[in-house]
Amino acid sequence: MIERLSPRQVGTNLVAALRLTLTAAPGATIAYALNSAVSGLMPVAAAWLTKLLLDRLGAPGAWPALLGPVSGLVVLGVLMGVSPAVGQYLHGRLNRAVAILSMDRLYHSVGQLNGMGHIEDPQFRDQLVVAQQAGRGGPGRLVEHAFGIARGMLTLSGFVVALFLLDPWLALVVLLAGAPALAAQLRLSRERATLLGRLAPLERRELHYADLLVSLPAAKELRLLGLGPLFRERMVREMRAAGGEQEQQDRREAGAETALAVLASVVTGASLLWAVWLAANGHLTVGDVAMLIAAVAGVQASVQAIVALVAGAHEALLLFHQFRAVTDIGPDLSVPEIPAPTPVLAEGITFTDVWFRYGPDQPWVLRGLHLTIRQGEATALVGLNGAGKSTLIKLLCRFYDPTRGAIRWDGTDLREMDPVAFRSRIGALFQDFMEYDLAVAENIGVGDVEALADRARITAAAERADAHDLVGRLPSGYDTLLSRIFMDDAGPDGGRTGTLLSGGQWQRIALARAFMRDRRDLMILDEPTSGLDPEAEYEIHRRLRQHRSGTTSVLVSHRLSAVRDADTIVVLCDGRVSERGTHNQLMDNRGPYARLYRLQADGYADGQTTLAAQAS
Numbered sequence: 059m060i061e062r063l064s065p066r067q068v069g070t071n072l073v074a075a076l077r078l079t080l081t082a083a084p085g086a087t088i089a090y091a092l093n094s095a096v097s098g099l100m101p102v103a104a105a106w107l108t109k110l111l112l113d114r115l116g117a118p119g120a121w122p123a124l125l126g127p128v129s130g131l132v133v134l135g136v137l138m139g140v141s142p143a144v145g146q147y148l149h150g151r152l153n154r155a156v157a158i159l160s161m162d163r164l165y166h167s168v169g170q171l172n173g174m175g176h177i178e179d180p181q182f183r184d185q186l187v188v189a190q191q192a193g194r195g196g197p198g199r200l201v202e203h204a205f206g207i208a209r210g211m212l213t214l215s216g217f218v219v220a221l222f223l224l225d226p227w228l229a230l231v232v233l234l235a236g237a238p239a240l241a242a243q244l245r246l247s248r249e250r251a252t253l254l255g256r257l258a259p260l261e262r263r264e265l266h267y268a269d270l271l272v273s274l275p276a277a278k279e280l281r282l283l284g285l286g287p288l289f290r291e292r293m294v295r296e297m298r299a300a301g302g303e304q305e306q307q308d309r310r311e312a313g314a315e316t317a318l319a320v321l322a323s324v325v326t327g328a329s330l331l332w333a334v335w336l337a338a339n340g341h342l343t344v345g346d347v348a349m350l351i352a353a354v355a356g357v358q359a360s361v362q363a364i365v366a367l368v369a370g371a372h373e374a375l376l377l378f379h380q381f382r383a384v385t386d387i388g389p390d391l392s393v394p395e396i397p398a399p400t401p402v403l404a405e406g407i408t409f410t411d412v413w414f415r416y417g418p419d420q421p422w423v424l425r426g427l428h429l430t431i432r433q434g435e436a437t438a439l440v441g442l443n444g445a446g447k448s449t450l451i452k453l454l455c456r457f458y459d460p461t462r463g464a465i466r467w468d469g470t471d472l473r474e475m476d477p478v479a480f481r482s483r484i485g486a487l488f489q490d491f492m493e494y495d496l497a498v499a500e501n502i503g504v505g506d507v508e509a510l511a512d513r514a515r516i517t518a519a520a521e522r523a524d525a526h527d528l529v530g531r532l533p534s535g536y537d538t539l540l541s542r543i544f545m546d547d548a549g550p551d552g553g554r555t556g557t558l559l560s561g562g563q564w565q566r567i568a569l570a571r572a573f574m575r576d577r578r579d580l581m582i583l584d585e586p587t588s589g590l591d592p593e594a595e596y597e598i599h600r601r602l603r604q605h606r607s608g609t610t611s612v613l614v615s616h617r618l619s620a621v622r623d624a625d626t627i628v629v630l631c632d633g634r635v636s637e638r639g640t641h642n643q644l645m646d647n648r649g650p651y652a653r654l655y656r657l658q659a660d661g662y663a664d665g666q667t668t669l670a671a672q673a674s
């Protein structure tokens with residue numbers, strides 16, 4: 059998953075990271091660069107001043123001449139003490155600003171995914187995990203490493219020049235001794251980055267099990283079925299697998315670093331011997347020896363620091379590349395440069411020979427479906443489990459494009475429209491609606507974000523969904539926090555726990571959310587009353603009938619009594635329309651609809667007979 063980068067990719071990623079930091083924190087970036095440059099030159103300056111001091115110490119009456127190097131060393135000492143603290147502060151500031159900007163960009167790009175294809179793709183989700191990790195500290199780390207390398211290069215060049223002046227051969231040997239370290243660290247950093255990619259699926263599964271163990275929706279089944287130990291054991295298994303991979307990597311790193319440390323010590327020892335031998339034979343002064351020792355140690359320290367920084371930068375670069383792969387991914391549904399307008403629906407929506415499957419390796423769900431949803435009519439979709447009703451709804455919202463065939467809005471193919479503009483024409487209640495950990499008013503208001511603060515519209519939507527009375531009974535009415543995982547600390551008395559609703563009560567809130575968009579062209583209701591008690595269900599359907607005149611609606615329901623007065627009932631079977639018509643027409647047809655309807659009606663009749671028998 060994490061591949062080798064070409065020099066061009068290295069360059070573009072570095073430029074992109076620098077641009078990101080300059081946008082996020084221009085002042086801190088420039089100050090950090092200057093601080094790095096100053097701190098890079100300080101060790102060399104200190105070594106030269108020490109050499110000067112030592113050489114002048116031997117000369118008679120040298121006191122005035124000593125003042126220069128001494129005061130230089132004092133100033134350097136102060137700078138050396140201050141520079142790391144300043145660097146750390148600037149780095150923290152830079153990192154925080156970059157993390158905010160990169161996470162904002164990452165989630166902006168994820169928000170640009172206009173379909174469901176990528177978000178349901180496990181490979182993309184793994185890539186997303188790496189990008190999330192890289193986005194938080196990655197770009198900042200990359201720039202920090204890049205400046206660190208520049209700082210190290212400055213120190214290194216200073217010491218190399220000094221060493222060359224004293225002994226060119228020694229300079230060459232010390233420099234060459236850094237080459238194996240560079241090669242080894244580059245290899246290790248690539249391995250570390252690849253490891254992150256391999257760990258992503260393990261970590262996602264581990265988090266999934268950990269989440270299940272404390273999740274509120276799973277809590278009941280977990281306790282009743284005793285699933286805790288099973289999921290805990292699976293979580294630990296994923297952690298062990300990830301830990302095993304990390305352990306192997308750590309072992310390789312420890313081995314390589316030990317070998318490199320031994321090599322460095324051998325080079326230092328040999329250079330020291332060489333310097334002492336030269337001094338003993340009168341080729342070097344005491345100051346030269348001090349400079350040579352400082353230069354050998356300085357070159358080695360800066361080569362080591364550069365090698366470690368290059369390796370770190372390499373790893374950060376590979377991760378940043380993944381981050382950019384996600385931020386540059388672009389929309390997963392094609393949108394023409396100049397999209398067709400999305401006019402008010404005048405005639406209807408047509409499905410022409412629509413074939414659809416969720417992926418090339420998945421079975422066909424819709425198989426040559428022809429359907430017309432006429433403007434102003436109520437169309438009901440019925441069919442057995444897995445017949446493709448929810449899939450049809452998802453295509454109707456353009457969460458996916460048909461694999462073959464076309465869906466047209468008043469004759470315009472949905473693919474020619476901008477999905478965002480198109481979806482703003484639709485109101486929907488999905489079978490798997492969301493229960494947001496927000497206040498009631500917000501839970502309803504998000505149905506039309508522009509009206510989030512419009513209490514009158516929120517109340518009207520709640521009244522239509524038969525939810526107003528229920529909200530009135532909650533501790534803070536529309537301001538009640540619907541959550542058991544957050545405290546409601548925004549209220550006047552603060553620190554109150556939130557409230558949890560029943561399934562049917564939640565469904566009414568979700569229905570009210572859908573009604574926030576009731577002036578749109580198309581209202582989609584996928585099993586809107588499945589969790590409601592019979593009285594509430596009757597009431598909601600009565601209101602739906604009352605309000606739907608003139609609006610176009612698509613209703614999916616297994617409760618056939620709820621769909622019997624739709625203008626058209628469409629029966630889906632095996633991804634095709636098997637019959638369509640009004641309730642009476644379909645009953646006369648004696649086809650699948652009539653059979654299902656009788657089955658349900660008989661169930662109720664049997665129940666009534668039994669109840670009557672029990673009563674008598």
Ligand SMILES: Nc1ncnc2c1ncn2[C@@H]1O[C@H](COP(=O)(O)OP(=O)(O)OP(=O)(O)O)[C@@H](O)[C@H]1O
Pocket residue numbers: 178416420423441442443444445446447448449450
């Ligand atoms: N995201 C998905 N990825 C892969 N396959 C899917 C996905 N969603 C649904 N399917 C498959 O598509 C088929 C049709 O599912 P769909 O949810 O459309 O049926 P349905 O008629 O709404 O069923 P139900 O009455 O149970 O809600 C099923 O076989 C299901 O496994």
